[in-house]
Amino acid sequence: MKAKVYVMPKNGVLDPQGKAIAHALGTLGFEGVGEVRTGKVIELELAETDPQAAKAAAEAMAKKLLANTVIESFRVELA
Structure with a gap:
């Protein structure tokens, strides 16, 4: 079974990579882009x-390793 873990910075946590992307989009002429937040997607193939x-x-894997739960939130979807 496949699982996807989506990890994002929590609200209020600075996201310098997101800010850099937002700035770069503006310099490339893409207007109307507000705040940009970056995260990661981890795909797991599980035997379960x-x-x-x-x-x-x-979820246990995300709590223990995949996400820093102090500054990141996560959600799990099964595919």
């Missing part, structure tokens, strides 16, 4: 076949 157990395992 039970959807609830797979989601629980992916």
Whole structure:
């Protein structure tokens, strides 16, 4: 079973990479772009076949390793 973990900076946490992207888009002529936030997507291939157990395992992985829960939030989707 595949799981995707989406990790984003929490609201209020500075995102310098997002600011750099927003600035670069403006210099390239893309107008009307407000705040840009960057994150990451991690795709996991899990041996688990039970959807609830797979989601629980992916959430545990995110809490322990994939996301810094002090400054990042995450969500898990099964594919």
